[in-house]
Amino acid sequence: MKAMGPIPAGFRASDDGSLMVGDWRAPDLVAAQGGTPLFAYDRAIVKAQAARFRAAMPPEVALHYAVKANPYAPLVKALAPLVDGFDLASWRELELVREVAGWTLPVSFAGPGKPDFKPDLQAARDLTVNLESEGEFDRFVHGGSDRFAVRVNPPFGLKGSGMKMGGLASQFGVDHDRVPALVRRIVEAGAEWRGLHVYAGSQSLRAEAVIEMQRATVALAGEIAAEVGLTPPEVNLGGGFGIPYFAGDKPLDIGAVSAALTETLSARPVILRDTKFVIELGRWLVGECGVYLTRVIDRKVSRGKTFLVVDGGLHHMLAASGNFGQLLRRNYPVAVAHRFGAEPEEEVSVVGCLCTPLDLLADEVMLPRAEVGDAIAIFCAGAYGLTASPQTFLSQGAAREVLV
Template identity: 50%
Template sequence: MSLTLIRRPPGLQFGGVDVRQLADRAGHTPFFAYDRSAIDARIRELRRLLPSGMHLHYSIKANPMPAVVHYLAGRVDGFDVASAQEMAIALDAGTTPAAIGFAGPGKSHDDLRRAVASGVNVHVESETQLRLVTALGWELGVQPSVAIRVNPDFQVGQSGMRMGGGAAPFGVDVGQVPALLRELEAREVALAGFHIFWGSQCLHAATVIEAQRQSVELVLRLASGLTGPPRFVNLGGGFGIPYFAGETPLDVKAVCEAMHDWLPRLGERLPGIVPILELGRYLVGEAGIYVCRVIDQKVSRGKTFVITDGGLHHHLAASGNFGQVLRRNFPVVIGNRPDGVTRERCHVVGCLCTPLDRLADDIELPEAHIGDFVVVRQSGAYGRSASPLHFLSHPEPVEMLV
C-alpha cells in the first residue's frame, strides 16, 4: 500500500521563514513580526548613499519594541525619543546620552527631570520648557544639554504630515528663537544644537531636497550671531515609504546626491557641527508584517466579509483611522495561500463592534477559509504602539524580531 503525500502550497516567506512557522513561534495570532535582514539592507543602502559625516538617528516612536531598538543600537549613530519611557529604552540599549535627543511639545516636569539627570539632549519647544530645564540643572548640579526645536518659517507640499511652517504646537517659532538664545546665554547654558522637523511620510524627492536646503539656510541664519557653533543640527527626516497602490518609492539616491551639494557649506560656516538625519518608518516600516487569522466568513447582501481575530485595536493605521484623509488599503495577502487560484472580492474586517474596524475594503484576494492567515505588509512602523490596544479588552498581539 503506497502513501500519497499531500503537499501544502508554499506560504508567504518573511525573514526566510514561512508565515505558518512564524505563527507557531508566536504561539497565537495576531502577531507582528519584524525582519532584521530587511532593516540591515535599508541601513546599508543609506550608508552607501549618504555623504560621510552625516549621522543617522532612529526615531523610536516609529517602533519602540526593545528588541528592535537594541538591534538598531549598533547600527545607527543615535536615537530620537519623545517620552521618558522611550528615553529609558534607548539608554537600556547602551546608547550614550549625548547621542539621544528628547523632543515633544508636552514634556512633564518628571520627564524633564529624568532627561536632565540622564544627560540626554533636551530639545526645548517653549520658553516654559527652557526655564524648567535650566532650573532643574541648577537643582541637580548638572549642566543640561539644551537644543532648540524650531518651527520653520517655510512650508512644504506633498508630505504625508506637516510638522511645521504654520501655527503648531511643535517647536519654537523662528521669530522667537533669538529671545530664547539670549535667555540661554543669561542662564549660562550653552546651546547644544538646533532641531528642525518640517514633515513626514514624503515620497517626493524634490520636496525633501528643498526642505533640507531651506532647513540648512535657516540654521545658518539662526547661528550667525552665536559666539560658537552648536554641536549638532537635527534636520529631521521626512522619508516616506509606499503604502498604497500607485505610490512610487522615494528616490533616496537623488535626495542623498543633493546632500553632497549643501553639506560642505554647512561645515564651512559652522565648523565641527554634526548634521543628523532622523528616520523612523523609513528604517523599519517595510520590515514588518501584521498577521491575524480568519475566524469567520460570511455574505451580507451580496458582499463577502472575511472576519479575523485582529483589527484596528492592534493596527490602527491599516484600518485607515490613523490620520488618513481617505481610507485606502495597505498591501494585504492570504499568507498561507498567497497564490491561490480561486479569487474573490471581499472586505477584511476585525473582531470589534465598530464599523471602523476594517483591515481592507473591497479587495481581491484568494478565497479565504477559516484558519487562513491574513498578512498586512508595511507594518513595521506605527503599528502596535500607535493602536488602542485595550479597546474592548481583547488579547494583545505578540511581537517578534526574526
C-alpha cells in the same frame, strides 16, 4: 474591486507558497509564537535599509532612530549597532533605550508637554533636551549640567507630506524668529547649547520636496547661527522620508536626495562648517519590515459581498483601517499568508473583531481564497502599528510581537 498598495521588497514565498518572514514560514512562525494576532518584524529588512542610508548619504550625516515609530525592545536593541543615536518622545522610550542600549549612543528628547526630568537622567552624558518653548527652558534649566537644543518651528513645511509640522502656528518648536533669543538665554545660564532641531513634516515620497526642505533647513540654521554669533554643534535636519503604502505610491529616490544634500552641505554657510548634521528616521527604517498576521475566524456573505472576519483589528493596526491620518481611506498591501503570490480569486473585505464599522482592514480587495483558520498578512506594519493603536479599545486581547 479596490486597489492595494505594493508589498515591500524583501518578502518572498517558500517552496510551498507560504509567506516567508525572515527564515520562517508564516504558518510556522504563528504556531511557534502561540497564535495570532502577531506582529512579525524582519531584522534583515531593517539592516538593509540602514545600509542603503549609509551607502547613499554623505558620510558627515549621522543617522538617528526615532523610537516612537516602533519601541519594541528587541527591535530597538537590534538597531543600536546600526544607528548613531536615538530620538525619543517619552520617558518610557528613554528608559527603554537606557535598558537595551545603555548610554552608548547619544539620545535626544523632543515633544511638547515634557514631564519633569529626573536629575540623574537630565545629567546623563549624552542626553539632549530639544526645547519646544521658552517655558520648557524655564522649567528644566538648572545650570552647567544641562544640555539643550532648540527645536525650531520653521517658516516652511515639507510639501506634499503626510503630516506637515512647519510653516504654521504649532505646538512643536519655537517660532524661528524667537530662536536666537532663546539660544542666548541658554548660553547665559551656563548650560550647554547642543544646536538646532528642525522637523518640517513626515511621510514624503517626493524627492524634490525633501531636497527643498533640507536646503531651506540648512539655510535657516545658518541665519540663526549668524544672528546668535555661534556655531551650532549639531543641526538635526529632521526626517520626512516616506514609504509606499498605497496603490500608485513609488519609493522615495534616496539617491537624488543624497546627491542634493551633498551639494547643499558643501555650499553651507561658513558658520556651519564645523556643525554636525543628523537625519532622524523611524518609518523609513522599520515600516516595511513588519507584517501583521491575523487569523480568519469567520467567512460570511452579506448581500453578495464576502467578508473575512479576523481575530485582530484596528485596536492593533489602526493605520490599516484608515483612521490614522488618511483623508480618504485606501488599502494597505494584504495577502493570504499560506498562498503568498498566488493568483487572486475573489473580491473580499477583511474586517476585524471589534463591534464598530470602523474596523475595516481591507476593503473590496482581490485575494486568493481564504478559509476559516487561514492567516491574513497586512504589510507595512513595522512603524506606527501596535503602539499607535488603541490596544484596550472594547477590552479586546493583546497582540504578540516577535523579531526574526
